[in-house]
Amino acid sequence: MxxxxxxxxxxxxxxxxxxxxxxxxxxxxxxxxxxxxxxxxxxxxxxxxxxxxxxxxxxxxxxxxxxxxxxxxxxxxxxxxxxxxxxxxxxxxxxxxxxxxxxxxxxxxxxxxxxxxxxxxxxxxxxxxxxxxxxxxxxxxxxxxxxxxxxxxxxxxxxxxxxxxxxxxxxxxxxxxxxxxxxxxxxxxxxxxxxxxxxxxxxxxxxxxxxxxxxxxxxxxxxxIVQGSASRKKYKTWIDIDIPPVLTRFKDSKDYFDRRLKGVVSSRWIKHALSNLESRSEKFKFILHYKRLFLNQCHYFFLHKF
Missing domain, CATH: 3.90.550.10 (Spore Coat Polysaccharide Biosynthesis Protein SpsA; Chain A)
Known part of the structure; x- marks a missing residue:
C-alpha cells in the first residue's frame, strides 16, 4: 500500500x-x-x-x-x-x-x-x-x-x-x-x-x-489539546459563532441518520458556544436566536440517542 x-x-x-x-x-x-x-x-x-x-x-x-x-x-x-x-x-x-x-x-x-x-x-x-x-x-x-x-x-x-x-x-x-x-x-x-x-x-x-x-x-x-484552537476558542459575541455545516446541509432532510447527526452536532455545538461565550448577555442572545433549532434538534436527539 x-x-x-x-x-x-x-x-x-x-x-x-x-x-x-x-x-x-x-x-x-x-x-x-x-x-x-x-x-x-x-x-x-x-x-x-x-x-x-x-x-x-x-x-x-x-x-x-x-x-x-x-x-x-x-x-x-x-x-x-x-x-x-x-x-x-x-x-x-x-x-x-x-x-x-x-x-x-x-x-x-x-x-x-x-x-x-x-x-x-x-x-x-x-x-x-x-x-x-x-x-x-x-x-x-x-x-x-x-x-x-x-x-x-x-x-x-x-x-x-x-x-x-x-x-x-x-x-x-x-x-x-x-x-x-x-x-x-x-x-x-x-x-x-x-x-x-x-x-x-x-x-x-x-x-x-x-x-x-x-x-x-x-x-x-x-x-x-492546544490553547486557541477552534474547540477552545473564546467568543465576544454570539454572532462570531459559525453554524456547523451539518446543521445547514441537512436542515430539511427527512433521513433518519441525517437527523440523528444533526442532533449530536447541535448538542455539542450549543455546549461549545455556551462554554466559550465570554458574557452572560451574549449567551442569552445565542439561546434566543437559536431557540427553535435548539428545541427541535435536541428534542429529536434525546428521543433517539439510544
Whole structure:
C-alpha cells in the first residue's frame, strides 16, 4: 500500500516538527507527505523546511511536496488542495499539531488488507489529558470485535451518529483514495467541518454498497489539546459563532441518520458556544436566536440517542 499523508499547516511552528518526526519514525514509511501551508504568519514554514533539510537522508525514499498558498483560505481549502495532489492509494489527513504512533501505518496496512477495510476510523488519545475516544464500553453492543484492537460496526450509520462516537476529531480517518475523490471539504473555516466531510464520504461509500468500515483502537493517533484552537476558542459575541455545516446541509432532510447527526452536532455545538461565550448577555442572545433549532434538534436527539 502507498500511504499519502496530507498535513494542512497554519501557525503551528511549535508543534509541526513533532508531527513530521512521527511520520519519519514509522515502521512502515509513508509513500508521500504533502504539506499545505495556508499562508502561516509565524515560523511554521521555516520549521518545516529546516526539518526537511536536516532529515534529508531519512526522507530520501518518501515523496515530499510543500505547497505554499498565496492567501489564507482555511483548513478545508488546504485539505482539498492537498488531497488533489496525492498519488498514493491510501489517504489520511494529519493535523500539524498531532502525531502518529510509530506503528500506525504498518498496523493500518495489515488491518486493511486482512479484513478488506476501505474506511478505517482511528480511536484517539488526547494529550496531555490522555483521555481516549470513543469509549468502547459505551458502544460495545453495536460493535463486532475482530481482534484486540479492531472492530467493525453492526449498523455503521447508527453508531457514528451516536452521541458516544467521534468521527472527524483530529482527522481520525484513513481511507482508500477512491472513496474521497468526489467529496470535498467545505472551504470556509467553519466549526465541525470534519464531521460533515467524513459523514458525506461514508454515506457515499455505503450508497455504493460498500460496508467495509473498521474502528482501530490502540492509541495510534494522539491529538494535542492546544490553547486557541477552534474547540477552545473564546467568543465576544454570539454572532462570531459559525453554524456547523451539518446543521445547514441537512436542515430539511427527512433521513433518519441525517437527523440523528444533526442532533449530536447541535448538542455539542450549543455546549461549545455556551462554554466559550465570554458574557452572560451574549449567551442569552445565542439561546434566543437559536431557540427553535435548539428545541427541535435536541428534542429529536434525546428521543433517539439510544
Amino acid at each position: 502507498k500511504f499519502s499523508v496530507v498535513i494542512p499547516l497554519y501557525n503551528k511552528a511549535t508543534y509541526v516538527r513533532d508531527t513530521l518526526q512521527s511520520l519519519i519514525n514509522q515502521t512502515k514509511l509513508p509513500y508521500e507527505i504533502i504539506i499545505v501551508d495556508d499562508k502561516s504568519t509565524d515560523d511554521s514554514l521555516k520549521e518545516v523546511m529546516t526539518f526537511l533539510k536536516k532529515n534529508f537522508n531519512r526522507l530520501i525514499n518518501i515523496k515530499v511536496e510543500v505547497i505554499r498558498l498565496e492567501e489564507n483560505r482555511g483548513v478545508g481549502y488546504a485539505r482539498n488542495i492537498g488531497f488533489k495532489q496525492t498519488t498514493g492509494d491510501v489517504i489520511s489527513f494529519l493535523d500539524a499539531d498531532d502525531v502518529y504512533d510509530k506503528n500506525l501505518l504498518k498496523v493500518t496496512e495489515r488491518t486493511m488488507q486482512e479484513h478488506s477495510i476501505d474506511f478505517l476510523i482511528l480511536g484517539i488519545q488526547l494529550f496531555p489529558s490522555y483521555q481516549i475516544y470513543p469509549k468502547i464500553s459505551k458502544i460495545e453492543r453495536e460493535l463486532e470485535q475482530l481482534n484486540q484492537e479492531l472492530y467493525t460496526f453492526k449498523k455503521p450509520l447508527k453508531t457514528i451518529t451516536s452521541h458516544n462516537f467521534y468521527m472527524g476529531l483530529g482527522s481520525n480517518v484513513i481511507i482508500k483514495r477512491k472513496l474521497g475523490e468526489k467529496v470535498k471539504y467545505i472551504e470556509e473555516n467553519i466549526f465541525y467541518q470534519g464531521i460533515d466531510y467524513w459523514y458525506r464520504v461514508m454515506r457515499t461509500m455505503l450508497n455504493h454498497g460498500n460496508t467495509n468500515i473498521g474502528l482501530l483502537m490502540g492509541n495510534y493517533l494522539k491529538v494535542r
